Structure formats: C-alpha cells, structure tokens
Amino acid sequence: MTDRPNAARRRFIVIGIGVATVIGLWRELQPALSEPRVAPIALRSEQQPAPAGEPTFIVSFLQAVPEAPSVHASTITRLTGGDLLAAWFGGSREGAQDVAIYLARWDHSQQSWGPAKRWIDRGAATRELGREVKKLGNPVLHQDPAGRIWLYFTTVSVGGWSGSSISVKHSDDDGGTWSAARRLITTPFLNLGTLVRNSPIDIADGGVLLPCYHEFLRKYGLIVRLDRDGRLVTCYAMNSGTDALQPAIAAESDQGLVAFYRRGGRTAPRILSNRSSDGGATWTPAEPIVLPNPSSSVAVLRRHGDRGGFLLAFNPDEQRRDRLALAVTEPGGDWRVVHTFDPVPDGTESSYPTLIRGTGDEYHLTYTWGRTEIAHVRFDEAWLERLP
Amino acid sequence: MIAAIWLPAPWAWSHLSFALLVAAVAAAGLQAWSLGCRWLRSRGGSEDADGGSVDQMSESLSKPGRGIANRPLVLLVVGLVLGFLPVGATDLSGHWLAYTGELSFPTLAYLWLVTLALCGRMTDRSSATKKAEERIAAESVTATRISSSGAIRRTLAARSADPPWSDSRWPERIVWLLLGTLLYTTALSGQGPDFYRWGYASTPSWLTLLAAVGLHWAGRWDLAAIAVGTVLSWQLRLSGAVNFWDCAIDPLLVGSSVVMLLGQLVRVIIRPVVGATDHRFYDGDSAAGDKSPELA
Known part of the structure; x- marks a missing residue:
C-alpha cells in the first residue's frame, strides 16, 4: 500500500460522505410524511344519488374468450363518461403459464360490454419488467381522482403464489394506451410473497392505500402507500395475525378504516376484520366476525350518500364457494344478509367479488361465475332499499 | 422529471x-x-x-x-x-x-x-505491512503509541484490504448475519415490530453515514466506501428500491456470510491453535494464508 492511493481513497470517501450528507439534509428539508387521510371521494359520492325510482338489478356476463376457458379474479373501475373497465386473468387453468390478463370495456351509451382484449401475458410482462415472469395472477383496476387508470397485477418469477410480487401500469387515456410495467418492492427477502386482490382507497395527498397481502411463510395483510405517481412511499403492517389474506378495505372517516380478510386454512371459518384510526398506519388485532368464510375473497364498499354503512359481498358458507351473497350494515349496526345471488347451475364456484360505486346511486359487482365466465351485476340503492 | x-x-x-x-x-x-x-x-x-x-x-x-x-x-x-x-x-x-x-x-x-x-x-499484505513498519520507523513512532490507538488503526488498516473471503472479515459477516436475521424474521413473520418499515425513514441512512465516518477514521476504507455507497444508492434510488434495507442487504449477502462463518467455525474447531499468531485476524485463510493481499 502506498501513500498516494491511500490519500486518493481518503479524499474519495470524504467527498462521498459530504455528498451523502448534503443529499440527506436536502431530503430532511422536504415535507415530512404525514399520516394518510382518506380523500373525500372515498367517503361520499361525487354525485348525488338519483331519486329513488324503479330499482335496478341487471345481471350480464362479460364476453368469453375461447383461448381462456378458465377465468378468475375480476376487477372493475369506472371510466369517464360512465363507462367501465374490467380486468381478470384467464388461461387454461389458474397458475398456468398461458394465463394472461384480459380487459373489457363497458359502453355506457350502448349499455353493453365490448369484446375482451388480451392485455398482458407473461411474455409481455417479462419484456416490460426486464426479468423472467413465470405466471400472472390477480389484477386490480383503479381510477384515481385525477382520472388516471391504474392496474396493479401479480407476477410470479419463482415458485407458486408465495413467490409473487406486485407490478403496476397506468393509463392516462381511459385504458387506450398503457405505461410499461414496473415492480413494487415490498419485502426484503427477494421481494417475494406479496400479492394484490382488492381495490385501493384514495387518500388526500393524491396517492392511494393499496391493500396487499403476504403469502410467503405467513399470511398477513399489508397496506402499500403509493404517491400520486404510483411510487411506493411506505408500507404498513395490518396486524392481521398470520392466517389472514386478501384484505378489503373501506373508509369509515377521514382517518378511520375498516378491513375484512379472507381467512387462511388454519383459523375458524369466519371473515376476519380489524380497524385503523390513523389512516391505516396502525391496526387493531384482526378478529372473526359473524359472517362465514370458506377461505375465499370478500369485497367491501362504502354505500352511496353521507350516512355511511357498507356493502359486503362474500361466500355465505364455511366450506364451499358455490353461492355468493350480499350483506349490508348501518353505522354501528350488525351485518344483515340481504341477497344471495343465483348459484351456477352445475353448483360450481361463484366467488372473488369486486364492488364499486357507479354513477348516480348505482353499484357494480363483478365475480367469477363457475370459473368459466365473469358475471357483472348492476344494482342500485332503490333495489337495496326494497330488500327485506 | x-x-x-x-x-x-x-x-x-x-x-x-x-x-x-x-x-x-x-x-x-x-x-x-x-x-x-x-x-x-x-x-x-x-x-x-x-x-x-x-x-x-x-x-x-x-x-x-x-x-x-x-x-x-x-x-x-x-x-x-x-x-x-x-x-x-x-x-x-x-x-x-x-x-x-x-x-x-x-x-x-x-x-x-x-x-x-x-x-x-x-x-501482498506482508509487503504492505513491511512498508507500514518502515513508515513507522521513519516517523520514529514509539512503541507506546503503536500499542495504543495508532496500533488499532494500523491493525484495522492492514486488514482493510483483505480479500472478501478472508477469515479476518468475520466481524462484518456477523453484522450482515445479525442484520439479516432481524430484518427477515420481523418482515416475514407478520407480527411484532416491523424493522423493515424503519427503512422507509432516513434514520438508518444517517446511522450508516455515521458508521462510514468511524470506519474511515479506523482506516477501513473499503467498508467506509461500502457504507457511503449504500447511502448514496438509496438516496439516488439507483436500484429502484425505496426502502433503505433493500439497498443495504440482500439474501445473497446474508447467505454467503452464513456459509463463510460456518466454514470458519468448522476450521477453528477441527484445527488446533498453533503459536501465538493473532488467528482472529490473520489466520485460517487457505487461499490467502499469510499472503493476504492488500489493495494496490
């Protein structure tokens, strides 16, 4: 070792320390991250509910795709002008390498679904992410208050679903064109094990709280906080124990959130639930509620209007996914099952619901119908009010 | 932008x-x-x-x-x-x-x-040591000074450029092992304190920068450079990771540290200690042995 290289190294490191200190101080001067507050749109409709008239309850099906006989895990969001955009994954079977994510658009003026388009497959995901993707999983669509459409989707590079990670794309023209996919890094261990299933909640700073869950070694809920540009800001553990997954969240107040979970295989066959009073940063321990759960996804939605109350779509059975039901609750009240949807004739699966608020006082529900089709149900407050 | x-x-x-x-x-x-x-x-x-x-x-x-x-x-x-x-x-x-x-x-x-x-x-590290000794002799450094902080710094500096597989690097391997254990167990268990979440804040980067200053003072230029580089890579989002720990540690690093520590442990157990050589720092490296190299 000679003196000259030593001196050069010393200088280099001192300069590095200086630069890092300056950047660090500059970052400290930026506004501190505050506790998330729910955006007003997540609490009440931006449009007044239409006057109660004839109730609406219409069931339709999204157009099937011959190349994807097995479909599952639908998601739906509103577009401008009352149109809707739905996504789901389809292929020869769940987890197969030919599974792709499909998109279909609901034309509000025509009151019908357009043809399904193959939106992204594992080859395209591999190219866009710059790394091998073995299979695709659950997608989640969401329109933010600025009108940008986000699509979060699950990719698997290693192993089964426990080897998943979340990727994201966005569109600024109602789904016409999409950005390249990029990965969200949510765990320290090879970024393995995080999946997405349910819709996020908009927060006041323009970002979202995306409910995710972890399946590697343990099953637990996770809130991923993203900024208005879809960049990960931080993650919050949901205190859901080690056997709860697929959290569905809804806003009770500007910092009050409630979550409902699919139970894993080791706990009582009940939906699990917990609450946060600080915008999702901390959560009460998850506890079972009265409604059953056969280890299947649930969906929750705050109802139209200012009165609060929630809708919950779930499988009302401890073992089987053959029926799908709708329950309602008023603030502080108990859950009341108000409707059970017609089962699939062959008794197969009706599951994985997604609920969104539509225009006026409408709601939209999509779910897996027999693993062969995606069902879409439109209903409104008037229909809900007439239920026993 | x-x-x-x-x-x-x-x-x-x-x-x-x-x-x-x-x-x-x-x-x-x-x-x-x-x-x-x-x-x-x-x-x-x-x-x-x-x-x-x-x-x-x-x-x-x-x-x-x-x-x-x-x-x-x-x-x-x-x-x-x-x-x-x-x-x-x-x-x-x-x-x-x-x-x-x-x-x-x-x-x-x-x-x-x-x-x-x-x-x-x-x-070769021996030549570096020889040069250091010549420098010390030229500067008329007393034995007392050598045995105090100067000796610590000289010892650390002599170790600073040992190859990454050298047994003398056991302390940093312990650090990676402890950090990885703490991080992975808390992040993957879904319960208890969320150590990983701490990495979204700036505190760990400041602590690492402080460690870089200390390592630089101690003459461990390689570790100081690693610490500074880690902080900069996080600040500039070079790897795309938002969490500091994703820039500071990964399973490959923890895994290789575990393997090397286990190998070192096995060698210590099966080989009798010979002589008064400071085996903690200089011995036991089959590839480098007494010829552990120093960076040019």
Whole structure:
C-alpha cells in the first residue's frame, strides 16, 4: 500500500460522505410524511344519488374468450363518461403459464360490454419488467381522482403464489394506451410473497392505500402507500395475525378504516376484520366476525350518500364457494344478509367479488361465475332499499 | 422529471449486478484453472518459474498478470455483454435476476473486490505491512503509541484490504448475519415490530453515514466506501428500491456470510491453535494464508 492511493481513497470517501450528507439534509428539508387521510371521494359520492325510482338489478356476463376457458379474479373501475373497465386473468387453468390478463370495456351509451382484449401475458410482462415472469395472477383496476387508470397485477418469477410480487401500469387515456410495467418492492427477502386482490382507497395527498397481502411463510395483510405517481412511499403492517389474506378495505372517516380478510386454512371459518384510526398506519388485532368464510375473497364498499354503512359481498358458507351473497350494515349496526345471488347451475364456484360505486346511486359487482365466465351485476340503492 | 431521468437507473443496476456476478465467478473459475494447471505441471516434474510451489501459486494471486484472468474490467465487460444476450422474452440477466432480485450495494462491492483479488489486483499484505513498519520507523513512532490507538488503526488498516473471503472479515459477516436475521424474521413473520418499515425513514441512512465516518477514521476504507455507497444508492434510488434495507442487504449477502462463518467455525474447531499468531485476524485463510493481499 502506498501513500498516494491511500490519500486518493481518503479524499474519495470524504467527498462521498459530504455528498451523502448534503443529499440527506436536502431530503430532511422536504415535507415530512404525514399520516394518510382518506380523500373525500372515498367517503361520499361525487354525485348525488338519483331519486329513488324503479330499482335496478341487471345481471350480464362479460364476453368469453375461447383461448381462456378458465377465468378468475375480476376487477372493475369506472371510466369517464360512465363507462367501465374490467380486468381478470384467464388461461387454461389458474397458475398456468398461458394465463394472461384480459380487459373489457363497458359502453355506457350502448349499455353493453365490448369484446375482451388480451392485455398482458407473461411474455409481455417479462419484456416490460426486464426479468423472467413465470405466471400472472390477480389484477386490480383503479381510477384515481385525477382520472388516471391504474392496474396493479401479480407476477410470479419463482415458485407458486408465495413467490409473487406486485407490478403496476397506468393509463392516462381511459385504458387506450398503457405505461410499461414496473415492480413494487415490498419485502426484503427477494421481494417475494406479496400479492394484490382488492381495490385501493384514495387518500388526500393524491396517492392511494393499496391493500396487499403476504403469502410467503405467513399470511398477513399489508397496506402499500403509493404517491400520486404510483411510487411506493411506505408500507404498513395490518396486524392481521398470520392466517389472514386478501384484505378489503373501506373508509369509515377521514382517518378511520375498516378491513375484512379472507381467512387462511388454519383459523375458524369466519371473515376476519380489524380497524385503523390513523389512516391505516396502525391496526387493531384482526378478529372473526359473524359472517362465514370458506377461505375465499370478500369485497367491501362504502354505500352511496353521507350516512355511511357498507356493502359486503362474500361466500355465505364455511366450506364451499358455490353461492355468493350480499350483506349490508348501518353505522354501528350488525351485518344483515340481504341477497344471495343465483348459484351456477352445475353448483360450481361463484366467488372473488369486486364492488364499486357507479354513477348516480348505482353499484357494480363483478365475480367469477363457475370459473368459466365473469358475471357483472348492476344494482342500485332503490333495489337495496326494497330488500327485506 | 427527476423520476423520468432516473427511470433507467434500476435497469442499469440490474445489468451491473449480473455483470459483477459473472466477473466474480469467471475470475474464480479462471484462477482455479490456472492454479490447477500449475499444480499439474509441478506434479509432472516440469516446474517452471511460475508454478514451482504452493507458496508461489498463492503468491500469484497478488501478482497482476497480462491474461484475461488478470483483467477485472475485461471480465466486467464480458459480464455486461453476456447479460444482454437475448433468451426468450428477456435477456440473460433478466432470467438470473428473477431468482436473486435486486442486489444491494454491499453485495456489488464485495463482488467487485472478489474480482479484483482473484485478478491479482491487490498487493501482498506482508509487503504492505513491511512498508507500514518502515513508515513507522521513519516517523520514529514509539512503541507506546503503536500499542495504543495508532496500533488499532494500523491493525484495522492492514486488514482493510483483505480479500472478501478472508477469515479476518468475520466481524462484518456477523453484522450482515445479525442484520439479516432481524430484518427477515420481523418482515416475514407478520407480527411484532416491523424493522423493515424503519427503512422507509432516513434514520438508518444517517446511522450508516455515521458508521462510514468511524470506519474511515479506523482506516477501513473499503467498508467506509461500502457504507457511503449504500447511502448514496438509496438516496439516488439507483436500484429502484425505496426502502433503505433493500439497498443495504440482500439474501445473497446474508447467505454467503452464513456459509463463510460456518466454514470458519468448522476450521477453528477441527484445527488446533498453533503459536501465538493473532488467528482472529490473520489466520485460517487457505487461499490467502499469510499472503493476504492488500489493495494496490
């Protein structure tokens, strides 16, 4: 070792320390991250509910795709002008390498679904992410208050679903064109094990709280906080124990959130639930509620209007996914099952619901119908009010 | 705007990770090949100037040669080129990184140090020690001063450029092991304190910067550089990770630390301690032995 290289190294490191200190101080001067507050749109409709008239309850099906006989895990969001955009994954079977994510658009003026388009497959995901993707999983669509459409989707590079990670794309023209996919890094261990299933909640700073869950070694809920540009800001553990997954969240107040979970295989066959009073940063321990759960996804939605109350779509059975039901609750009240949807004739699966608020006082529900089709149900407050 | 500028950064990081992996593995392979050839020649009785003894073979690690095996930059370029080879829907690095994920800055730095050491781009530590002793003698440093903080700094400095596989690096391996255990158990258990979440704040980066200052003072320029580089890579989002721990540690680093610590433990157990040599720092490295190299 000679003196000259030593001196050069010393200088280099001192300069590095200086630069890092300056950047660090500059970052400290930026506004501190505050506790998330729910955006007003997540609490009440931006449009007044239409006057109660004839109730609406219409069931339709999204157009099937011959190349994807097995479909599952639908998601739906509103577009401008009352149109809707739905996504789901389809292929020869769940987890197969030919599974792709499909998109279909609901034309509000025509009151019908357009043809399904193959939106992204594992080859395209591999190219866009710059790394091998073995299979695709659950997608989640969401329109933010600025009108940008986000699509979060699950990719698997290693192993089964426990080897998943979340990727994201966005569109600024109602789904016409999409950005390249990029990965969200949510765990320290090879970024393995995080999946997405349910819709996020908009927060006041323009970002979202995306409910995710972890399946590697343990099953637990996770809130991923993203900024208005879809960049990960931080993650919050949901205190859901080690056997709860697929959290569905809804806003009770500007910092009050409630979550409902699919139970894993080791706990009582009940939906699990917990609450946060600080915008999702901390959560009460998850506890079972009265409604059953056969280890299947649930969906929750705050109802139209200012009165609060929630809708919950779930499988009302401890073992089987053959029926799908709708329950309602008023603030502080108990859950009341108000409707059970017609089962699939062959008794197969009706599951994985997604609920969104539509225009006026409408709601939209999509779910897996027999693993062969995606069902879409439109209903409104008037229909809900007439239920026993 | 800033985000748009930095979009290629994670892409470049991924390719650099793969290139460094290839360079380190290639350097090890070429070195093993070279040593094997010399050993065979010596067994065959055709000793030459380069391959006469084990000592000479070991010493060759610290002598930069002219072949590709001694040119780390060439190996790095080879790694970069290989990484861009199209395989299926992506390139070779994309396939590899599907399994390793984004590598942390310390891992990249260690991989580069491995490549440098194997390419003989480090001078022999004994000569460095000799030079240090000559300098001390020239500066008329007293024995008292040598045995106090100066000795600590000199000892640390002498260790500073040991190759990454050297047993003398056991303290940093313990740090990686403890950090990894703490991080992975809390992050993957879903219960208890969320140590990983702490990495979204700036506190760990400040602590690391403080550690860099201390390491720099102690003469551990390599670790100081790793600490500073880790902080900068996080601040500039070079790997795309938002969490500081993703820039500071990864399973490859923790895993290799565990393997090396276990190997060292086994060697300590099965080999009797001989003499008064400071085995904690200098002994037990079969590749380097008493010839642990110092960076030129």
